[in-house]
Amino acid sequence: MSGDNNSPSGRNHCAYFHPNPSMAKPFSFNLLPLFFHCSLLLPSSATSPIQDDESHIISRFQQYLQINTSQPSPDYQKSTQFLLSQSLSLSLESQVLEFVERKPLVLLKWPGSDPSLPSILLNSHTDVVPSEHSKWTHPPFGSHIDEKGNIFARGSQDMKCVGMQYLEAVRKLKVSGFRPKRSLYMSFVPDEEIGGVHGARKFASSDFFKNMNVGIVLDEGLASPNENYRLFYGERTPWMIVIKSTGAPGHGAKLYDNSAMENLFLSIESIGRFRASQFDLVKSGLKAEGEVISVNMAFLKAGTPSPTGFVMNLQPSEAEAGFIPNTTNG
Ligand SMILES: [Zn+2]
Structure with missing residues (x-):
């Protein structure tokens, strides 16, 4: 999605359910677009260790936001390094797929206990739309956080918050001892903001994707202005x-x-x-x-x-x- 909206993104402003999951995706995966994101967003408690953990979560989110992946010259090298470091800290399997040179797609995998079952794919894009720097109250890649907890950064809503929520949900599930039955993939795709031709499109039509046996894909939607996560289904063609x-x-x-x-x-x-x-x-x-x-x-x-x-x-x-x-x- 695009737009030079300078509204802050607080930690509660990152919901992403929308009747149009493929809104900005001319080449969406065209698979069952359904949505149980809520089940991945685990409740937090008010105990101090969790509080401490939350500050780390925000800090990791800020690191991701500080990488300038704005079109037309996204720094995919840095975003790839960052995502691979996250993968390492989560002991996930990782691969960097380059269907087109210098257009890396980072694919992470949490193997399920029953690999014969269709897998789950959580998709997000790494690029963001350009910014008119002079119109921002804080630099778009400074990831400034104010006293209310609002974060100012290009991509904070569209859609680095979603990519980070996937990773943080996996982190919490791992800490809790959970092991998925189905394999869980997370794809971080390039160039969505310019049509996805060198990213999601190549990926979705590849044998690699076919072999993943994906049963369900979760993708981006709209930010929520409150604590509620809205659930929608539907498919749109841009x-x-x-x-x-x-x-x-x-x-x-x-x-x-x-x-x-x-x-x-x-x-x-x-x-x-x-x-x-x-x-x-x-x-x-x-x-x-x-x-x-x-x-x-x-x-x-x-x-x-x-x-x-x-x-x-x-x-x-x-x-x-x-x-x-x-x-x-x-
Ligand atoms: Zn988007």
């Missing part, structure tokens, strides 16, 4: 569409038909009307957010910028707009 229009270039003052901008705006207005019709269904309460087709414009590109800050006196011959529609399946 698309990424670029509409490019062309037209005759001309002087800025001239009125004529079929300019590139005019042509592009026909599409933008049409999509805008469709978006409004879908959104109205949600606003009126007739449909849930996950039951309609969402579509948002993600970028606009046209014209020649003027170095002086004034508008160039020219109507361009090409114009582009990028959209992210998200459709329901079935």
